[in-house]
Amino acid sequence: MSPIVTEKMTKQSEAHNRYGFVVDSKANKVEIRKAVEDMYGVTVTHVNTVRYEGKSKSRFTKKGFVSGRTPHFKKAIVTLKKGDTIDFFSNI
Numbered sequence: 001m002s003p004i005v006t007e008k009m010t011k012q013s014e015a016h017n018r019y020g021f022v023v024d025s026k027a028n029k030v031e032i033r034k035a036v037e038d039m040y041g042v043t044v045t046h047v048n049t050v051r052y053e054g055k056s057k058s059r060f061t062k063k064g065f066v067s068g069r070t071p072h073f074k075k076a077i078v079t080l081k082k083g084d085t086i087d088f089f090s091n092i
Contacts, residue, residue: 025074032076046079
């Protein structure tokens with residue numbers, strides 16, 4: 001599980017107390033809730049998940065036509081109880 005630190009997720013966390021994570025594609029909402037509560041010591045109220053399909057990519061190089069795919073992944077948007085926060089930059 002890795003946090004998503006983007007401008008859009010930062011606005012969500014400030015406005016609605018929601019945080020984003022890239023999680024294992026086989027993880028369900030109950031497992032995600034338990035993992036976040038154990039890792040960060042917060043209370044989770046809602047978990048929303050989104051599955052992203054990998055995109056096909058192709059380009060022309062000196063060696064010719066190269067094609068491939070970006071990986072599939074699953075994103076979890078976690079809403080915390082009012083008053084709880086997660087500080088991703090405390091370890092730096």
